[in-house]
Amino acid sequence: MLRPCLRLLKNKKKNAWKIVATFLVLLVVYLEAAVYFLNRSLWPSLTCAVEPTNYHRVLLVADPQLLGEETETWIARWDCDRFLSKTFKLALEYVEPSMVIFLGDLFDEGSTATDDEYERYHQRFKRIFRTADRFFASKTIYIPGDNDIGGENEDITPQKLNHFDKYFGLKPDVVSFHNVSFVKINYMLKSAPHPPSGSDKVLTILLSHMPLLGASSFFTEKVIRDMKPSLIISAHDHKAVHFVGDLETGERTLIESMSTDERSLSDSKWRFQSSKKHTNEILVPTCSYRMGVKETGYGVLLIDSKGDNVCYSVLWLPDRLYHLKIYFYVFLPVTALYLIMYFFGRNSLVRSQ
Template identity: 35%
Template sequence: MYIMAKSPGNWLIRHASVKSITVTVLVLTLFVNEYLVYWVQSSRWPVFPEVDRQKEMVVLLVSDPQLQGIRDEPGFPVGMVARWDVDRYLSKTFQLAYSYSQPDIVVFLGDLMDEGSKASPDEYQSYFTRFNSIFHSAKKSKLDVSLHTDVPRGTQEKLKEYKSKMNSPFRVIISHETMLPKLKVYIYPIIKEIKPQLLFSGHWHKSMHFVCDSCLSDNADTSHWPVHRRELSDINDYMYLDLTNSQGIQELMIPTCSYRMGVTDIGYGVAIINKEKTVRYTVLWLPRRYDVLYAYIFVVIFLLIFNIFGKLCFPKLLYNYRPYYKYR
């Protein structure tokens, strides 16, 4: 009596096909690139510390999402796919960061749209709708001050109005453009009125920390800031900031959260602000999307080659296959 011997190799040859292998590779690639990559990256974020919500405020900081517009992007279908992909990336990563931090407030640090200044009313409305679909709504108060020129007329009065409403000894300035690296003559009128201990900024698309131990002191020098800077591209845990120095200011620059900005290190900032003038801060680094897109290109090229040669060679493999029979 003859029976066919069973083995994994025999089963694979009898059941595999070019089509089934192609589908399997595509499904695995999608799973890795659209789920596993995000899970692995978020699992590397530091453990969220214990927070006393009576004394501390958790702030999620979002900088430079710069939603891609229509005019400066390629035409259909490339531009549409590019906008769809970056919107999905921002939405997915923001939801992960929001779930991680459960913030009391979300602060957007500007450059929300890439083409907002040149958009038509209808285009601007479409960008605004996209923005709201990606991020949670946030209430805003606005004070526009250009930091490259002298302080505009009326700004001092506005600052004094704000100052009259401030009753907290702990003060924070939120700005799109970085402040401490700029010339003192442009910044000191604002700093003197508000007297902040902490600044949040974006614009450079980088993660940095600026420290000035005497920026609130009376100094006749209108050009010099004794500012020290440190790059935070390697931060992987919470750093501690002591802001009790009455003459000092510290500034945290938040990196961009969009992979379209041409930098590899992107993320969201998380600050835990204590009313005792201390801050714990970290960056939630995000997956490098371009690596994933390159992986898609590699897989597509591989599957094209596999299908071409597979259709030529696979039928011969099946034709030459001989089951192994064993006599009993």
């Protein structure tokens, strides 16, 4: 009588664990695939408020900071690389950009890497951020960050500059693209090219890893007064922030952030227009979940090809840290419980025989 009851109990446990196993499989499918496509459905439309007949699409990538080999485990590097690869591919396919701009801090340990480490980091970078072949980017710009060449808490050396220049190129300082002049500003070296000469129809957009209006100094104020940019794009602080600055003094006059409430609006965007009195600076959030901020994303710039209207929005990304917590608090305990119950039930059946 006892043996049939144990068999019946064992069958019920099998059915229960089949349900649990199915749930875990579906959870993995959701966290590793479905959530990315569901999140993409919330991205803002690629239109500007003024509805220009034609505009250039620019994808902005800030602070990917590929994890280094000295301070991170292989599994941490693997998971972060997968996250960046998935989200960048989705962003490329969604935006179909005519230009991709990397705003610095490409590597987390670039400024301390040996020649061999830098080569390995670059190979990983190429695998993650593929912009050629079947993708749509026709031009790519790379800006060095303090984690690439030093400058914030570390000295900048010729070796560090040579590393970045060998794989990504430090020149040219000015990149012309249709009706836009992109000007590279190196805040760490306190260097800036001569103001580009051009007609009033050419937009001057400054590219800097560190914020210019966010870190006001004699250097930044002089750059803004001399260049009189239509727009400034920067990174470093890992957040979505907007500054307004006075073109005559180079000083900041306004600061605002893209709030969580705005993030929930699928069509939230900022629109800017060239002015002779003030300029705007956009801080692009980091795209890496390992940078200690909850909200990560890629920036999208829409530039009117016939005028001076620019729209900016953020492609917000899934909260990968939250998903890893789900694995830790749900997946691992359930799996451990299954193994305990499996061996407990097996031992009970053996004793009954």
